[in-house]
Amino acid sequence: MHAIVCIKQVPDTTDVKVNPETGTLIREGVPSIVNPFDTYAIEEALRLREKFGGKVTVISMGPPQAKEALKEAIAMGADEAILLSDRAFAGSDTWATAYTLANAIRKIGDFDIILCGKQAIDGDTGQVGPGIARQLDIEQLTYVFKIQEIDFQAKRVRVERLLEEGREVVETRLPALLTVVKDINQPRYPTIMGIRRATRTEIPVWTAVDLPDAKPDLLGLKGSPTQVVRVFNPPPRSGQIVMIEGESPQEQAAKLADLLLKEKVI
Amino acid sequence: MALLIIDTEACIGCAACVAACPFGALRMENDKAVVDDKCTDCGACLEVCPVEALSLPERGKGAEDISAYQGVWVWVEQFRGEACGISWEMMGQGRRIADTLGTTLTACVLGHKVEGIAQQAIYYGADRVFLVDDPSLGVYRTAPYAKQLTHLVRQYKPEIFLLGASARGRDLAGAVATEVHTGLTADCTGLDIDPETKLLRQTRPAFGGNIMATIICPNYRPQMATVRHRVFEMPEPDSSRQGQIVRVPPVMTEDQIAAKVVDFIVEEGEVNLADAKIIVSGGRGVRGPEGFKPLRELAEVLGGAVGSSRAAVDAGWIPYAHQVGQTGRTVRPDLYIACGISGAIQHLAGMGTSKVIVAINKDPEAPIFKVANYGIVGDLFQVVPALTEELRKRLRK
Incomplete structure (x- = not known):
């Protein structure tokens, strides 16, 4: 069994603050973390390896410091990691990112399953997973909540996907790309042994030269159809809070009911 | 870099x-x-x-003559033969954009026995409907839906293509945009046409809602976007509207489709959070699984859904499907009642755009009070049942 996990290093958005004067993001001192959804993808791959044997390869595209994210995956137990990093990849939107990752996956060669988080917490698009699946022309299963059954010999997988109305059980052939939601597992912590191994591991860096099949015109900014033209602060919620006082919860409840009826929201 | x-x-x-x-x-x-x-x-x-x-260095020029792409398209999502609300919200936007550009609005209806939805799409503003009605399309599956839409896009060349930012919509849009090599903007909360360039300006939140970004797709077509639930007004259907229904044969046959949907599990008494107009949500302050009982009673009286913060899900008090926030669902109800939720930034990212927010919390310093319209400092186990009782009387339930 060979599982490939695609991860992204992201700023910890819980720590992202906006400078009230300039309206810009304050990124100084904001720690970089492995995208939380991707840690579930790594964990799921490790569980598959524990059950079926084989190998887990983790890949990421980003600046040189994204090696740290890959080292974290190694510390959790991943076997190999590759970083795609080149100025030629810079400025990639989701299309170009998926194109580059798909080319790297082709170069890695045989795989049975690709796992990704459902989306990254900085961009929140959820588009790179489906993008990779289409580039590789394999089955895609998004928002996976549980792998019910998987058979690498028969090349079949059955999963539960979390949709708005409930959980859909769907079965398809392998290889497939799965994007996973948070509830699929509880990611493990790196072990001391794992951390030692990660420290020793040299993460290979692939540049555009290492992806000879990738067309230069489709990489980075050149391969990116979308363009950001404006970034601004979200409008603040209008109005002031009205605190509802009262002698008793009943009195407060009655006042609140009046207000909600007046707002016509109930 | x-x-x-x-x-x-x-x-x-x-x-x-x-x-x-x-x-x-x-x-x-x-x-x-x-x-x-x-x-x-x-x-x-x-x-x-x-x-x-x-x-910035030069961008891609795109492959084709983009002026050949005309018209606005909307994918009409359906579940079990019923159109999803988001689809009609998008038809309202699609109509507005088509009128601004002086062009036509086309709806794409895929499913089985969904001719009624095609007719409804006309009432909601479509000039033309592509109707692909086949048993193989009854239940959404990525491959046949994506292949069908890709085929239609290549043949008829729309200028703009909107899909709902639902699980299915995001799954589908990502596949189609990759296949046709065009730009896709996820989760838009604002759409407008630049008066000079006539480009679609797509505005969306990023970094957990900390910033908004406006994105364009100048050199590739169609300009594709997924649109968030309940951001745009639901238009009024007009049953006197006329339009054309074009029947299109499916491009895949059942034996070519690898995926089979074998079951659909809906939890008992569960209300879809994305569509809910009212959400009663509980956090750490509910103190245990039983603590959600008064919240459920209030939600029932209001005809709403029950949500939760991450803390309550992580404690195992309520399933993940109820989680609102950055790692859960993004919701935008008319009324959001936060009970015993402190209001961490990740939670606010998922519900901060609700129309009216009520916060009930013991701690007067809780950050949730900074975004709420109405606040009650008190014990939710006293306030919530009192509110349920009061509303039961007022709403005569």
């Missing part, structure tokens, strides 16, 4: 770019702009520079 090119000859040191950079990547040194590696190549600084001293 900063790709930004700064023409230091042209730079007049006005520092307009420093203020415009959302990432704090620009600063002034010796009266000239300097960029560091916090730059994400977003391009936000380019338009504020009065002397065009800033530029």
Whole structure:
């Protein structure tokens, strides 16, 4: 069994603050973390390896410091990691990112399953997973909540996907790309042994030269159809809070009911 | 990796770019702009520079003649033969955009026995409907839906294509945009046409709702976007509207489709959070699984859904499907009642755009009170049942 996990290093958005004067993001001192959804993808791959044997390869595209994210995956137990990093990849939107990752996956060669988080917490698009699946022309299963059954010999997988109305059980052939939601597992912590191994591991860096099949015109900014033209602060919620006082919860409840009826929201 | 090119000859040191950079990547040194590696190549600084001293390397030109692409399209999502509300919200937007551009609005209806939905799409504003009605399309599956829409896009060349940002919509849009090689903007909360360039300006939240970004797709077509639930008004259907229904045969046959949907599990008494107009949500303050009981009773009286914060899900008090926030669902109900939720930034990212927010919390310093319209400082186990009782009387339930 060979599982490939695609991860992204992201700023910890819980720590992202906006400078009230300039309206810009304050990124100084904001720690970089492995995208939380991707840690579930790594964990799921490790569980598959524990059950079926084989190998887990983790890949990421980003600046040189994204090696740290890959080292974290190694510390959790991943076997190999590759970083795609080149100025030629810079400025990639989701299309170009998926194109580059798909080319790297082709170069890695045989795989049975690709796992990704459902989306990254900085961009929140959820588009790179489906993008990779289409580039590789394999089955895609998004928002996976549980792998019910998987058979690498028969090349079949059955999963539960979390949709708005409930959980859909769907079965398809392998290889497939799965994007996973948070509830699929509880990611493990790196072990001391794992951390030692990660420290020793040299993460290979692939540049555009290492992806000879990738067309230069489709990489980075050149391969990116979308363009950001404006970034601004979200409008603040209008109005002031009205605190509802009262002698008793009943009195407060009655006042609140009046207000909600007046707002016509109930 | 900063790709930004700064023409230091042209730079007049006005520092307009420093203020415009959302990432704090620009600063002034010796009266000239300097960029560091916090730059994400977003391009936000380019338009504020009065002397065009800033530029990014050339972008892709796109492959085809983009003027051949005309008209606005909307994918009408359906579940079990019923159109999803988001689809009609998008028809309202699609109509508005088509009118602004002076072009037509087309709805794509895929499913089995969904002719009624095609007719409804006309009532909601479509001039034309592509109807693909086949048993193989009864239940949504990525491959046949994506292949069908890709085929239609290649044949009829729409200028703009909108899909709902539901699980299915995001799954489908990602596949179609990749296949046709065009830009896709996820989760838009604002759509408008640039009066000069006629490009679709797509506005969306990023970084957990900390910033908003406006995105365009100048050189590729169609300009594709997924649109968030309940951001746009539901238009009024007009049953006197006329339109054309074009039947299209399916492009895949059942034996070519690998995926089979074998079951659909709906939890008992569960209300879909995305569509809910009212959500009663509980956090750490509910203190245990039983603590959700009074919240459920209130939700029932209001005909709403029950949500929760991450803390309550992580404690195992309620399933993940109920989680609202950055790692859960994004909701935008008319009324959000937060009970015993402190209001961490990740939670606010998922519900901060609700129309009316009520916060009930013991701690008067809880951050949830900063975003709420109405607040009650008190014990939710007293306030919530009192509110349920009061509303039961008022609403006669």
